[in-house]
Amino acid sequence: MVPLLQVGALSFSSCFPSPRLHRYPLSRRHPSKPFTMAAKSDDPIREWILTEGKATEIKRISPIGGGCINLATRYDTDTGSFFVKTNRSIGPSMFEGEALGLKAMYETKTIRVPQPFKVGALPQGGSYIIMEYIEFGSSRGNQSILGRKLAEMHKAGKSATGFGFHVDNTIGSTPQINTWSSEWIEFYAEHRLGYQLKLAMKQYGDSTIYEKGQSLMKNMGQLFEGVVIEPCLLHGDLWSGNINSGRSGEPVILDPACYYGHNEAEFGMSWCAGFGASFYNSYFEVMPKQPGFEKRRDLYMLYHYLNHYNLFGSGYRSSAMSIIDNYLRILKS
Known part of the structure; x- marks a missing residue:
């Protein structure tokens, strides 16, 4: 019997209204396809549910509100319920990236995430x-348990390949480049801050933030002195809209932008996640705090502020610029 579960409102990478759809092509590098493409049919979703999904009857199909990029639907069957997202404009690569992330988190057997079953083309x-x-459930759950479970996922989910992920995916609707690297500072500079700065230059002609950001990237290694960095499996987009709880109160996290990175990067959306003292206390009991954690916190927020600037406009520019200017004042050139 397919496990019964419910995914409620969907959210994508912002505390505010929806980002635009993809504006840049998403590259693919990974040769394996664990979520095999469905054979074309008039309704491949129904076909899968009634075959590999083990259902013999679809009793009801109900739309679910809250999504801003994709259409979300609940399929109730005689063997349980399925959650389906569709997008009429984007090919399967975006959903395959999501499925691979969900699968990686699911396999750590730590924090609860929806198990992915199938990705296909319409x-x-x-x-x-x-x-x-x-x-x-009726609440977002216990923050202390969330902190502990998230730390357990970071501790269990490690990569021998380095920093990155099997495929490029998306952060909101922005492509997220996950080319493997053996060096975290290099990865974060090039594929996180550097990529967002290039988008800002391309989209807004913002040479000021681009040039200052480049200067920060050259000097930010000073913030990591004495720090041991392991490639931990990250959700990658952990804000309040992607955190919920099951009916028994256990934390559930959704809509990932997964990659293997420095565990502290997981808190980059903390300005929009509502993490409290009990969350951090429980987290650091499992994953001890590293020297200089407080000094690096804004560096990881910067990636998400830059992404919001690129997605939603100038309202986020001042926050990003303030972080860059503050670091440039304290770092030695």
């Missing part, structure tokens, strides 16, 4: 993903 264009449907 016959009239676009794509879909079928996953477990998790029944949510």
